[in-house]
Amino acid sequence: MSELNVELPDGSLRRLDAGATALDLARDVGKRLAKDALAARVNDHLVDLATTLADGDRVAIITGTTLEGRDVLRHSSAHVMAQAVTRLWPGAHYAIGPAIADGFYYDFELPDGAHFSDDDLERVTEEMRAIIAEDQPFTRAEHSVVDALVLFKDQPFKVEIIEAVERGGSEEDLSEVASAAVVSTYSNTAAFVDLCRGPHVPSTGRLGHFRLTRVAGAYWRGDEKNPQLQRIYGTAWESEDALAAHLHQLEEAEARDHRKLGHELDLFSFPSEVGPGLAVFHPKGGLIRRVMEEYSRQRHEVSGYEFVYSPHISKAELFETSGHLDWFAESMYPPMTLDEGQQYYLKPMNCPFHLLIYKSRPRSYRELPLRLFEFGAVYRYELSGAVQGLTRVRGMTQDDAHIFCTKEQMAEEIETTLHFVLSLLRDFGLNEFYLELSTRPPGKSVGADEEWAEAEATLEAVARNAGLELVLDPGGGAFYGPKISVQARDAIGRTHQMSTIQLDFQEPKRFDATYVAPDNSRTRPIMIHRALFGSVERFMAILIEHYAGNLPTWLCPEQVRVLGVRDDHDDYAYDVAKTLRADGVRVSVEAATEPLGSRIRKAKLEKVPYVIVVGDEDVANATVGINARGSNTPERGVSVATFAARVHEEIAAHASPEAPAWR
């Protein structure tokens, strides 16, 4: 019998019988691997375990503990879900069902316009378990386009995909089939066959650690002009433990939810009397905002920004000039008509106002770069379904600045700005970043090709120089220019788009902004749009979630709470508070009307960084007992001066005690 050699990931060679499959290889390596194997990678292509190997192939066996393996599990789970749905709703059309981060989904169109309800998730789950228990094999087959069209004649979405692929389809379509010429399918039983490039797990019995999470509507091909399909989301893992760990992480994220914490900590609310997406800040939330804004102001001042103010409303003309009405009229609040038919709009952006300030008098090249900063409140009529907590609102405050500079200054100015942005974000405790470069949106932009090319090249050069990971976002720019956005990773690994730096050749032109150059010519300045927090509201939300409500001491509305053990210690408690307050610490006293344990618990629940307890010994020795947030071992007998110095230092360093290990 002839033999063949394959190369394993560690570089070693392994001899197999001719005709051996990837599964045979796994068996040859070890029982355990054969048991865990889900798919294989042969010469950089993911394939089924049943794939026959050839001499010289580089082969890696994929198991469920890898990202690729989980993708296979999830993709296969999606197929099982589609099979379950077609069993329960005969005649259902199935569209696409990919693996996504942490899970999978599948889009369906149920017969007679039926919709899934939440209760259906349980039925589908049961049916899936039945299919898994039947341990059906995933059998691959390849068809010509013509044959495939016949095979899927009752599945209009599949037909559409096959036809699109034939015409040279998109990446998304190609993921459903093998290639433009060969249509691959997988069938579990004669009754269920699906279009798919694969690979899949060998049989449904390899699945099972899944949970269907929610039903949702989703437009076919993501286009709101297309019919809306019914989507079911699920999560799937290689083991029950991994599934449980994932569900636990979801709970963690929920416990950090800024909407929940904002309510519990009495920071802000969204009174329904005001309207969706419009927040009011309570005293504690207001204090956090004020500290954030004050710090930002100081940093900007030192970095050469000048502070301006502009009104919340303006005549339509301004936004016609800027172009916003052409592009975004639908997401602006409708105009109010005043005086002889004059229309006024709530402002969705600050830049037009800053341009007018720039234009208020002739400018010289000697003034550039001119950096105008404003905490500008803007209003955007977001779709009602898009509004979400403080992260997506209809009224928000941007920490917005527009920098006017010459073309020669542009690259350096962007670089300076990027460093400034990162430094400020780090001061708020965010430390992990990557950059995203968004380029010209096709069909949704203005300006000459050369200008865009130059702007994109400039931004890219600065971004590449920054020493951070750079991700490309083709077509993600604004209508007037490309942008760099700073993405930050939070404490539980989620990424948030934070700051954006946008280069704009267009607006200065539309407003006919100029400066007098050294040669006495009138020259067009470049404009850089940039926001660091993005919006103050959203940034606060991200910080709350990043810290799970345990804000660093300098940002805490209440930094210290002093408790007397008995009510005859209250006078001393007030004295201690007075001393700390004189040192600039935000401190309160809760008088001893409740038991000490109860008052400590209350302060802990409010996430106050320091609970100070004072009793007989402290009164006698001018000391305090310190119960720091996150600590279970109080310190006793610390002098008031020592404690004050410690808190003072911590505030200056933007540091804080540990977050509590439990909530």
Add this chain to the structure above:
RNA sequence: GCCUGGGUAGCUCAGUCGGUAGAGCAACGCAUUCGUAAUGCGUAGGUCAGGAGUUCGAAUCUCCUCCCAGGCUCCA
């Protein structure tokens, strides 16, 4: 805007078949004086999101509106 859920005391939630609205916590009052995450007793608190309908009778069934959540779309 679209799809699926949801809205009962300040908060978390119960409320059976359509038959007088319930608990815990919080608040308030009184008592308690305590050394590190819940002291006891009592009081008050509701147009069951709002409106219309069905019914002898609606928190409960139907319709409309508002608001919230998760998605889709959008995000200057």
